[in-house]
Amino acid sequence: MDRLVKADVKEVELVFIKGQKSSITFTLTNLMHTMSVAVSLYTKKPSFFSFNKPFSIIPPLSSSSYTLLSQPSDQPPLTNPPDAITVKTTMVPLGKVNHDDTRRRFSKPGPHIFKDATLPISFLGPQVIEHLISSNTQISDTDFFFNKAISGCSGNQLTVLLQSAAVSGKADLVRTLIDHGGDVNHKESNGRSLISLAVEAGNLDVFNVLISSGCEIDNSVDHVFHYAAAINRVDLMDALFRAYKNTDSIDSVDFNGRTPIHISAIHGCTQVIRFCLSVGASPEALDVDKCTPLHLAAKGGHLDTVECLLEASNYSKYALNKQGKTAFMLAIENDRSNVYGSLHLDDALSRAARIGDVNGIKSCIDEGANVNGKDQNGWTPLHRAAFKGKMEGVRALLGYGGEVNVFDKNGYTPLHCAVEAGHVEVTLLLIGHGAKANLKCQRYGYGGWFEI
Structure with a gap:
């Protein structure tokens, strides 16, 4: 005989919830017609996993239920290979034996001990995925854990997780969430798209996945060119320009009336300014305070940016903002002597x-x-x-x-x-x-x- 008992599952699945115990119940059936069987259950991490019945006796052709318990934890204990429940058995000829005798029987290896089953332990649920998305440590076989965890998530949960994944830069995880039902056109509470999150975080690979998956933007709230400009990402600006094929977007304004060039000027992002100018953006646009990009670059003391904007516009040097001040006057007020x-x-x-x-x-x-x-x-x-x-x-x-x-x-x-x-x-x-x-x-x- 190959084994004495049979499990009703091939693996056990625990829904992980941060800081809480998890449990799952499974059943073992005695395959012997005339003899009782003693059962021993254990894992590699007895300090984390425990059983309601680590040792038990199952009568002939009967079944018994067992509960696996996990201790509260801040993160799922993912290992490669994953931990598993090892089921060992031995026959009980007399049908009855006390627990101490059972322990002693399993403590002595020999042909009387059968290893009937190994049941891998998997962790499911959105909090497992959150951990995989946010983890800075590369876990081997992340895809394996990710795909297992997804089976314990609803469509709404996958959609919410897409927001974190879009910021993470892990394009493969983003694609997997979308493939399993995550809504690529889900909006934040303020109406921003997933593309806004990816661009703001500087994740070009994620941006490309979202574009290929049909993610759409709303120009009234998704100031994606501005986000790329703020972090001096010409590659993202170029990708956005190619994706939306709209030359007006390069001069689009945010809630302060600022164009992407204004934003670049604030942060001293000269490379983005040169890109914007190369595709037709205006260096003389005015924001709600009638500031040109040169006003903002001078205020911040960004010399390279100032010189780039001066090359593009003779007028801006003499332009007055709402307070009647030139770029030079703002530089003086903010002690930016390097641009004087x-x-x-x-x-x-x-x-x-x-x-x-x-x-x-x-x-x-x-x-x-x-x-x-x-x-x-x-x-x-x-x-x-x-x-x-x-x-x-x-x-x-x-x-x-x-x-x-x-x-x-x-x-x-x-x-x-x-x-x-x-x-x-x-x-x-x-x-x-x-x-x-x-x-x-x-x-x-x-x-x-x-x-x-």
């Missing part, structure tokens, strides 16, 4: 160079102005001082590293400006500092620089 030069000091330096104000030139440069910064026409301060014949101003600018052979947009150097205006002394001074008298004038056209 780009926003204002370069302009002040150009004015000082134009009138030959040596003290003004020195002050601006000492405060951070770029001695070789160019205006909208490509003129540096040295171009202006040379054209106006301001000898001492030219001398001061050269002393601070002003470049003598730099071209403006029309291909003119400071030397060209001095010669054209007839300032002989300035011309000689520039030549003495390396200006090339025979440097050919160049102009910039669609094909690049060319000589004339």
